[in-house]
Amino acid sequence: MAGISRPRGTEDLLPEPLARLKRVLAAGLQVAAAHGYRQIETPIFESTDLFVRGVGEATDVVTREMYTFPDRGGRSLTLRPEGTAPVVRAFWESPLRQEPLPVRVSYAGPMFRYDRPGKGRYRQFHQFGVEVLGESEPEVDAEVIGLAWRWLERLGISGTSLQLNSLGDRECRPTYRAALLEFFEPQMAALPELDRERLRRNPLRVLDSKELADDGLLDRAPRTIDYLCSECRAAFDRVQEALSALGIPFAVNHRLVRGLDYYARTAFEVWHQELAGAQNALFGGGRYDGLSELLGYPPLPGVGFAAGLERVAMISAPAPEPGRPEVAVLSAPPADSKAAVALADRLRRAGLSVLLDAGARGLRGKLSFAERSGVRLALILGESELRARTVTIRRMAGRTQESLPLEGVEGRIRELLSSAELAEEGAS
């Protein structure tokens, strides 16, 4: 077809998928609220610098996945690729900074990454996430993970696994990094180009390597948890203990590193077995105690996660579309349709969801349309009704109908709608 098609990697959210996405998000917001998290929203675009400094100059997100553009004032702006750096920025720029710590917030909205699209991967996608700012006790790490877990439970999603690791902090990570480099140094020449590149730019990333894992090389490579300083070690233990107290199963994954630079200590992802191998991460998160300083603010510890709503929605049950009309008002040609227009308006103002079909097509077509629209009652206004100042109410399910005076018909409609509900419940 000729015409303009949507940009690559974007999607139109039609009623059913949209309803699913909204229900997934609503459940997340509810669980977050139950944990004392308040929802905020940050702008969809930010200063490019926020992400360059926050996410890290060498990361894939910054080097090749950002939608960056100059505005008319010459500022460099970027469509947000993630939500954590903006939340930290918003904290410092708002009265939130005066509130007692820790501050717990949730957020949701579209994110943008110029990635190659695939199933479950979009250039514009939606995230729901939470952040705890100003608390370094490891129990909140477990709280955040627990919140995510309860969310999935509420949605009835199973087949997930929690992957957990500790990346160390500013004190012990350099030691580990050196040990990793030392381990690979002797065989540098024999390594695939991609892995040499990783070792050069971001050594921890080699732990992601597929080839090296297949070679068994990674099994012998140094593990982060063997190099943790005593504080990080103790914190990691406490996270695990708290997760056990919550009854949440997890797997310690020594190769989990995560792509953004700001993570320290706790890192985690939740995977789902049914999603495509490459896109199996439902959400990911961790602790980012150094992020605030990277952005030029005072030190502020933090921990959080972000979930991909599309991916969660993909594996959740279909959701009923909200706001489907329950009543249709039909004019019956050749009768004048003004009365039908007026009746529909009256019912809507009385709080009913009303579909109006006042066109020229015959009653047969209109009833057919009403049927397929899923309404439970059809109100027919034809010549005989207009003469008698009545309306015919037809119950779609039973194919029975009655004639009532036009005035005060709302009460009978409500009565029928609620009794129809009872009938449906009784039947099922």
Added chain:
RNA sequence: GUGGCUAUAGCUCAGUUGGUUAGAGUGCCAGGUUGUGGCCCUGGAGGUCGAGGGUUCAAGUCCCUCUAGCCACCCCA
């Protein structure tokens, strides 16, 4: 960003070794029933065969480029 597979009606798909006006099912619209819906019957609309170029007497079919989707990398949500 790399490699591979794919692209025909709104949707799911046929379309022979290149050979006349490109089909089916479903959906949509209308009629059968001029005021009564789910089934049935009849008819209709809807395609520049993803886009552009090339080979050929002739291209939906073969070749090239582009675009888009999917898969595997990469990486993440």
